[in-house]
Amino acid sequence: MPLMIFSWIKRNRRAKLLAEPYPQEWIEILERNVPYYPLLDAVEQTRLRNDARIMIAEKNWEGIGIELTDEMKVTIAGQACLLVLGIEHDYFANVLSILVYPKTFSVERPLGNLGGDSYVPLVGKQFLDGQASHRDHVALSWKKVLFDSRHPGHGSNLVWHEFAHQLDMLNHEIDGTPPLEDRPQRIRWMEVMNEEFDRLRQARRAGEQTLIDPYAATNEAEFFAVVTEHFFDEPIELEQHHAELYGLLRDYYRQDPAARLRRSSKHEVQRTKDEARENHDGTA
Numbered sequence: 001m002p003l004m005i006f007s008w009i010k011r012n013r014r015a016k017l018l019a020e021p022y023p024q025e026w027i028e029i030l031e032r033n034v035p036y037y038p039l040l041d042a043v044e045q046t047r048l049r050n051d052a053r054i055m056i057a058e059k060n061w062e063g064i065g066i067e068l069t070d071e072m073k074v075t076i077a078g079q080a081c082l083l084v085l086g087i088e089h090d091y092f093a094n095v096l097s098i099l100v101y102p103k104t105f106s107v108e109r110p111l112g113n114l115g116g117d118s119y120v121p122l123v124g125k126q127f128l129d130g131q132a133s134h135r136d137h138v139a140l141s142w143k144k145v146l147f148d149s150r151h152p153g154h155g156s157n158l159v160w161h162e163f164a165h166q167l168d169m170l171n172h173e174i175d176g177t178p179p180l181e182d183r184p185q186r187i188r189w190m191e192v193m194n195e196e197f198d199r200l201r202q203a204r205r206a207g208e209q210t211l212i213d214p215y216a217a218t219n220e221a222e223f224f225a226v227v228t229e230h231f232f233d234e235p236i237e238l239e240q241h242h243a244e245l246y247g248l249l250r251d252y253y254r255q256d257p258a259a260r261l262r263r264s265s266k267h268e269v270q271r272t273k274d275e276a277r278e279n280h281d282g283t284a
Helices: 003-019 024-033 042-058 070-083 142-150 158-171 183-205 214-218 220-233 235-241 243-253 257-283
Strands: 060-063 097-101 105-113 121-128 130-132 137-141
Touching: 003 042, 024 042, 024 070, 024 142, 042 070, 060 070, 070 097, 070 142, 070 158, 070 220, 130 158, 137 142, 137 158, 142 158, 158 220, 183 214, 183 220, 183 243, 214 220, 220 235, 220 243, 235 243, 235 257
Parallel strands: 060 097, 097 137
Antiparallel strands: 105 121, 130 137
């Protein structure tokens, strides 16, 4: 089938899907389980709802030892789509399947071989909460996804971590550098990321406490995934302690979570003042 016809069919299918009424229970799941969704403006919320809906429809969802529910799909898709809310994307087209496990799961990892004349591989088990495959899937522990959903503000979010890896893989490399706009952005990216990565490694060797999770020092790919978690989940702290890094991620994701949180805080303070003034006027 010619590519042009395939693209038309896909666009037409998506348009029909978005024309259908949006399930109210899905909105309630987004409000309950997608950190910071309530802080988005109306346009952003609409785009996120639509993006999540298309992602749910187009991916192969598979429960491994668990029965899949709408809550699982909407929670995962909503959080994944928040990452790309400000940038052009094709709904993580490189991810064909999303595998959901009830809790931590195990995968086999090569450990080497026994040596000698013939190659005898050794395989061991590794226990994971999530895995981003460069081939076609993302695997997630629902227990960890739900915990992160209900306890934001600690710099940890499994969905954002694994789907940041998928953004990294869009250029067919797993090196902590997603596709960037132009050469100046690539140069700035390498300068800031390398400096911050080295800074974290030095702090780790010195036994110093850091805002950025020490796991980010594993390699450049993990560094990008972890700082993405902090960017969306602890934006004000990251901006305060790593201003250049925050600015780099703000320009890449085309979102400003710290400003979003500050606007929300100001609104809440003003709302509290207004309520107090109304109560005072009512009792005067």
